[in-house]
Amino acid sequence: MQIFFLVFLIVTTSIGHCYAHNSTLQSAKQYSYIDRDHSLKEDVGHLSIVFGLSVSIYFATQWKTIKNTGSTQKYKDNFGRVTFDKDEPIWNFLAHPYVGSQMYLFYRARGYSKHESLKMALIQSSLFEFLIENYTERPSIQDLYKTPILGAMLGYGLEKLSLYFLNSDNSLAKILGHAMNPSTLFWFYEGKVSIIPQITNYREGRVDLTFQF
């Protein structure tokens, strides 16, 4: 009886051990957001990059308006004065919040927390309205408020939905996830995590996490 019990024990532990060695799973790339602290130098750097990009896009798309309605006198007159713009709702409730959401997602991709991303987007849109768009029109209250605030709300939703799609096995969903949240495609995205699950023996498991910076 004792010999039978001993043989049974050896057989079961060996099977467990073999199973453990064969069950090392393949590593998987996971998309996530990792919040970290940033130095002032980093903040200024990020603001400069996005500011430069916004100015380039503004000049490329609004050149005609800048040429026809902009002037240095207008810049002086408009400086520091805000007004309600009379734009169509499609701009104030769709276009500007979308731009704001992408700004928010850029900062999230660079490791800023949710409220820090909102703060940076708020500074960003204020800089643009007061220093650049001022040349052609007065800074708009709706743009100053809705670009970062509605943008952060939209960005919050896009972040959750895109992560759900990006972490799925469906390639079409992955494409959709990247389209919603383009910041995840670029080198500056800090949230890509490699998860390597390993089962070392019958009763113990291990997960290796690798962060790419």
Added chain:
Amino acid sequence: MKLLALILILITTIPRVQAHPSPATPKKKYFRKLSKDERRSTRRTHFQRYLLKAAPGIGATRISAFSHQNTGPALALSTHAGRMIGTVEFNLSSFLNAFHFTGMELEAKDTHIYGARGTFTSVAVGPTFLIPLPYSFRNLWTPYLLGGPLYAMETFKFSSANVDNNSFNKNHKITYTGPGLVLGFGLKELGKEIELKKYIEFIYKGIFAKKYSIVGGREIEVETLETINSRKHIEEHSFLLSMGIYFF
């Protein structure tokens, strides 16, 4: 014999059940005052925390213009971003509501507009504060009061209108700007984490606008044609019920 055994079992069981009654459950209070410790703990948890929240809502809007009044059901969206210091929230808020008007009467420069139909949208922005009251409702919700000044823009977009002369184009919009205020009360969920916490609020929004602009163009390019001071205030009184969440 069996009957005797049954009686014996019953007799011995009943006193035992009575001797160990189920622990007395405290009487559930639907509305109670928060204790000092609870208040201190909430203040400590939420001290200096940023927040962002939004709530869609429904309600009724009344516009009083000259001798005419127009009331209708309205759709609304309120958004708040700010900081919580202790339990008090200091927010930068925006209130948007829209409704369909019929038979509206307005003036635009020297033109009298009457029998107008179309959509009215009101966008108001301003600093608001929210003060939670030290009570709890069903141990889950806490009531609060909110208020603050607003600065608003109201837009009348016409689908049809009658004018007494041809100097006003019906395709133009009229926008009014002016100050106002918001007052309200509500209930928000209690808890340490505020992310995705729900809240429900009832607000009154009053706007008193006088300065108006005639705006041309309906597509991408819009142009302010003229800005004039009206003879009388255009008053907007909205009562809105909103339900929303804290994003963070």
